[in-house]
Amino acid sequence: MHRFTLSFCLLAATAGAQVTFDDLRQSPNQNWLTYAGGYSGQGLSPLTQITPENAQNLVPKWTFNVPKAKGLRARPIVADGVMYYTNTNAIYALDARSGRVIWRYVDTQAKKEAVNRGAAILGDQVYFVTSDCFLVSLDRRTGGLAWRKQYGNIKDGVFCSSAPVAINGKIIVGTAGGDEGMRGYLAALDAATGKELWRTYTIPARGEPGSETWGNYIEYGGGATWLSGTYDAATNTLFWPTGNPWPDFYGGDRKGDNLYSCSLLALDADTGKMKWYFQFTPGDWHDWDAQSWPILADVSYEGKPRKVIFHANRNGFLYLLDRETGKYLKSSKLIDNLDWASGIDAKGRPIPVPGKDPTPEGNRVCPGVRGATNWMSQSWNPATGLLSVVVLEQCDIFTSSSKTPEPGKNFAGGGAGPKPNDAGQFFLRAINPLTGERKWQYPMTGKAEMWAGVTGTVTGVLFAGDDDGHLIAIDAKSGKHLWHYQTGDNIYASPVTFMVEGKQYVSIANATSIFTFGLFEPVKSVPVPPMKIQ
Amino acid sequence: MQFDRILILSLSSTLLWAQHAKDDEAAKHPFMGNPDRIEAGRKTYLGGCAGCHGPEGGGGRGPSLIERGAWHPMTDENLYATIQKGVGIMPAANLPPDRGWELAAFVRSLTAPAVEMKAPGDAAAGEKLFWSTAGCSSCHRIGGKGGFAGPDLSNIGRTSTLPKLRRSILDPDFERTPGFERANLTLRDGSKLSGLVKDRTNYRLQLQLKDGTLRSVPVEAIETVELTQPSIMPADYKTKLTRDEVTHLVSYLRQQGAD
Numbered sequence: 001m002h003r004f005t006l007s008f009c010l011l012a013a014t015a016g017a018q019v020t021f022d023d024l025r026q027s028p029n030q031n032w033l034t035y036a037g038g039y040s041g042q043g044l045s046p047l048t049q050i051t052p053e054n055a056q057n058l059v060p061k062w063t064f065n066v067p068k069a070k071g072l073r074a075r076p077i078v079a080d081g082v083m084y085y086t087n088t089n090a091i092y093a094l095d096a097r098s099g100r101v102i103w104r105y106v107d108t109q110a111k112k113e114a115v116n117r118g119a120a121i122l123g124d125q126v127y128f129v130t131s132d133c134f135l136v137s138l139d140r141r142t143g144g145l146a147w148r149k150q151y152g153n154i155k156d157g158v159f160c161s162s163a164p165v166a167i168n169g170k171i172i173v174g175t176a177g178g179d180e181g182m183r184g185y186l187a188a189l190d191a192a193t194g195k196e197l198w199r200t201y202t203i204p205a206r207g208e209p210g211s212e213t214w215g216n217y218i219e220y221g222g223g224a225t226w227l228s229g230t231y232d233a234a235t236n237t238l239f240w241p242t243g244n245p246w247p248d249f250y251g252g253d254r255k256g257d258n259l260y261s262c263s264l265l266a267l268d269a270d271t272g273k274m275k276w277y278f279q280f281t282p283g284d285w286h287d288w289d290a291q292s293w294p295i296l297a298d299v300s301y302e303g304k305p306r307k308v309i310f311h312a313n314r315n316g317f318l319y320l321l322d323r324e325t326g327k328y329l330k331s332s333k334l335i336d337n338l339d340w341a342s343g344i345d346a347k348g349r350p351i352p353v354p355g356k357d358p359t360p361e362g363n364r365v366c367p368g369v370r371g372a373t374n375w376m377s378q379s380w381n382p383a384t385g386l387l388s389v390v391v392l393e394q395c396d397i398f399t400s401s402s403k404t405p406e407p408g409k410n411f412a413g414g415g416a417g418p419k420p421n422d423a424g425q426f427f428l429r430a431i432n433p434l435t436g437e438r439k440w441q442y443p444m445t446g447k448a449e450m451w452a453g454v455t456g457t458v459t460g461v462l463f464a465g466d467d468d469g470h471l472i473a474i475d476a477k478s479g480k481h482l483w484h485y486q487t488g489d490n491i492y493a494s495p496v497t498f499m500v501e502g503k504q505y506v507s508i509a510n511a512t513s514i515f516t517f518g519l520f521e522p523v524k525s526v527p528v529p530p531m532k533i534q
Numbered sequence: 535m536q537f538d539r540i541l542i543l544s545l546s547s548t549l550l551w552a553q554h555a556k557d558d559e560a561a562k563h564p565f566m567g568n569p570d571r572i573e574a575g576r577k578t579y580l581g582g583c584a585g586c587h588g589p590e591g592g593g594g595r596g597p598s599l600i601e602r603g604a605w606h607p608m609t610d611e612n613l614y615a616t617i618q619k620g621v622g623i624m625p626a627a628n629l630p631p632d633r634g635w636e637l638a639a640f641v642r643s644l645t646a647p648a649v650e651m652k653a654p655g656d657a658a659a660g661e662k663l664f665w666s667t668a669g670c671s672s673c674h675r676i677g678g679k680g681g682f683a684g685p686d687l688s689n690i691g692r693t694s695t696l697p698k699l700r701r702s703i704l705d706p707d708f709e710r711t712p713g714f715e716r717a718n719l720t721l722r723d724g725s726k727l728s729g730l731v732k733d734r735t736n737y738r739l740q741l742q743l744k745d746g747t748l749r750s751v752p753v754e755a756i757e758t759v760e761l762t763q764p765s766i767m768p769a770d771y772k773t774k775l776t777r778d779e780v781t782h783l784v785s786y787l788r789q790q791g792a793d
Contacts, residue, residue: 080748081748081750082748095733095738095740095750097738097750098733098735098737098738098740098750100733100735100738100740101733102732102733102740102748103713103732105689108647108692108693109692109793124678125678139675139678139686139688139746141682141742141746141747141748142675142682142686142742142746143686144675144676144677144678144686144687144688144689145686145688145689145791146677146678146688147677148793524754526736526737526752526753526754527753527754528736528753529753529756529757529758529759530757530758530759531758531759531760531761532758532759532760532761533761533763
C-alpha cells in the first residue's frame, strides 16, 4: 500500500504539460484553471473526497503570507499541483501541497497600485494584469517574462484589476475606473503575442447607436468591465457584466438609460461584436454595477430544455435570462430590504418607486451601494436546483451632488453608506433561481465588511467566507453548519477546491494570507534523508 | 527557515528598485540618470576612485559600490556630500559641483536597473553569443526559449544592474540565485530523479526537471539526496570570452525587460 501510494504521489505530482483550451473547458476537475473555476461560472467542483459527513475533519495544511498584502481579492488558480496567486502587480507560483514558493514575479514598472483579482493560464503561460493595464505573460514553469502589453492607459482614467479569461488563443481583459469617469471596454489580446485583436467599448461613442440614451459626459460614461465574465464555448460567446454610469450618484446630466451600463453583454469571442445585451438598471443613480456572476446553466424551464443565465444583481433582483437571445424570462427578490423598485415588468425593466434617487440631503435606499450581492462567487448545483449566493441586507443613505462633474478628480456625483448603527447583515442563501423560492439561509454575524463568496462541491458541501473572517463549510441541502476555521482577518476573496496527489484541498485568501485545508491525517515522523552535499 | 532566506533574497531586487525610485523622486538632480553625465562621472571615477572601490565598482580597499545598501539607503544629496567631503579614511573629492554630481550620477548608476542605463557594446553581437557561440541559452531562457538549468533572464535588465550582470558572467559563484542547486535523488522505490531544487524543506523537495517539468517530492519517498551547491554555470567565461564579448553580452542582457 505504501509503495502504491508513493508511486501515485510521484506521478500525480508532475506539473509540466501544457494547459490546453480543452483543459480549460473541463475545469474545474482536479484543477481550478480559471478565476471562476470553469467557463460556466457555476462554481461547482466535481471532487468528492470532502463530504458533509467528513467536513468536520478539515484541518489547516498550510498558510502563505502574501508579501505586502493589505486586502487580498484574488482567487487562486491551480494547475497540476501548482497554485498561481496574484496580488497588486505581483504573482506567486506556490506548491499547492505545501504553500512553498516556486517562483515569483513582481512587476517593477507598474505605475499604479490597485487590487488584483487573479490570473489565467493557457499553454505554458500564466497571465495577469498590472494595475496600469499591462497584460503580463509569464512562463508558468519559471516565472520568466514573455511580454507585457499595454491595453489601457491610466491617463484615460482607466485602471485594471480583473482576472483575465483565457479562451482558444485569446486572453480577454477588462477595465476598471468607472467611478471617476472613463469609457469602459473589453479587449481580446493574442495569447501568444499580446497583440490586441479586438476592443469593444461598453459605452457608445457620440453618434453611435445607444448614444441617444445619454446626455452629457458620455465620453466618461463608465461601464467598467472589472469582473471576469463567463464563456459559452459551444457558441463562442462571452457574457460580460458592465459597471455603473458616471457620475455614479447624480444622473441629472445623463437622463436616459445610459446604454450599455449596468448591463450584461453577450459578445462574439472572435470579433467582440455584440450579439445581445440586457440592461438590469437603466439610468442607474445608485452605483449598482452589474458586476456579479452571469452563471450559464442548462435547465428545464416551463417543461422545455432551455439555455439560461442566472444573474444575481446588485440592484436586489435575481434574473433568469435566455442565454441565446438575452430575453428576460423571470426575476425574484434576492433580499427582503428592497424599496427602490416595486418589481420588474414583463420586458425585464425595473418598476421604480418614486422618490428613491439620491438627494443632496441624503435619502435612505435599499439595497445599499454595495448591492444585494456583488462580485463574490456563487455556486449553482444542477442536481439540487439551488443557487447559493451571499447576499447583504443593508440600506444606505445616498447623497447626490449636482456639481459640474470632473473626470479623474475622485468625483462620483455624491456618495453612499449606512447610517451609524444601521449596518447590514450578510446571509448565505440557497435559492431556486427558476422560481425565486428560498430553500434555506445561513445568517452571518459581523460588521457587514466582507466580500467573500461561496464554492460548492457535488457532494453537497458549500465553502464560504463569512463576515467574521471564518472559512465555513455548510451543508448545501439544509444550510446546516458543518465546520469553520477562523483566519484572523476579514475575507475579501472567494474559495476554491482542487486535488493533488489524490487529496482534495480547499483554499481561500483572507486580507493578507492564503489558507489551505484538507482532511485530517495523522502526521508520521519524517526522517531527514541522508544528504550528501558536494 | 529556507523560506525566509529565499523570500528575502527574492525581494531584495524589488527593495532595491523601490528604493531607487524613491530616491529618484526625492533628489531630482538633473544629472541623475543622464547618460552623458554618467559617462563623464565614470571617467572621474576611474581617475580617482577606482583604486579603492575597484574599476567596476566591485570594491577593494574600499567597499563595493554595486551592492546597494537596502537598509541604509543614501539619498542623492548624501551621496554627493559623501563624495565631496569624504568619510572615514575616504578623502574628500572637493570637485567642482558639476563634476561632483557627475560622479554621484555614475555611482548611482551602478545600482540602477540595467535597462535604464546606457551600456557600451554591440547588443546584436551579444545576442549571437547568447544563443550560439557562448552557449548561454542551453541553460538560460529568454522569451520562452532556452534551457531550464539557470535563471530565466527574460526580465534581467529590470532586476539586475550592469555591474552585476558583468560579475555574474565572470564570477558566477559570487552571488548564486536560489533555486538552482542540483539534486540527484534515489527514491525508496529504487528509482532515480535529478533536477534543480526550486525549494527544499525537511518535508518536501520541489524539483524542476531538465524539460522544465516541476515535480514535488515528499521527503519520506526519498532514500538519499546528493546536492550540488556550487553554481553549475561554467566559471571560465573570464578566459573563454574576450573582454569585448563580455561587454556585448551585457549589452544584450540589459535589454531584456525593456518595453
